Amino acid sequence: MNYPKQYETYFLTKDNKKITIRPLKTTDEHLLKDLYYSLDKQSMYFRFCEVGRNFCDTVIQQEVNIDYHNIFCLCALVGEISNKEMVGTAGFYLNPNTNTAEFSFVVKKLWRNKGIGQYLLHHLIMIANEKGIKGFYGTIHFQNKNTIHIIKKSGYTKVSPPEVGEKELFFELFFEKE
């Protein structure tokens, strides 16, 4: 599928910084790699359920090579053309059997609590909704309080507590009331 330019937009943070929000492109490899390698251990663990993950060229190429249908990723960018920085990304991965999609996102620590994470989520919900997808799901570490807060306030949400001995809770976020 062609690059969906219609989903490019801008967002002003709570402290008035202009952020470009747009679908990820194949040419974003280096920016995405820099973002991932900038994450501290806890952020890495919350996002990928492991620390020390290898983001070699092959892995990153797979991440930016998306079809904008079954897999759709957005990124948040700051800076000028010659000096761009990716400060966040969010994506969904469709499960055609349930017509729901696994959701995940990450924002650079210095850029958190400015509304970027929620803007990415809401823009992605709008896109998924347009594609007829019913909702998002995923797992969240029980100590990941801000993500739990964001997910709970973003739609019709069901959160299942962790199974005995587990640390991850399971969430389902439906765009419309079932």
Ligand SMILES: CC(C)(COP(=O)(O)OP(=O)(O)OC[C@H]1O[C@@H](n2cnc3c(N)ncnc32)[C@H](O)[C@@H]1OP(=O)(O)O)[C@@H](O)C(=O)NCCC(=O)NCCS
């Ligand atoms: C989760 C994450 C993407 C959020 O990004 P962000 O840009 O900081 O998100 P926002 O600024 O839009 O929103 C943060 C919200 O969390 C709230 N928050 C912050 N700390 C909190 C805490 N300890 N407990 C509860 N809520 C908290 C903020 O008040 C804000 O909510 P509000 O707008 O209702 O006031 C970011 O923290 C991150 O990258 N974390 C590491 C990776 C991760 O955990 N990913 C999710 C798993 S897939």
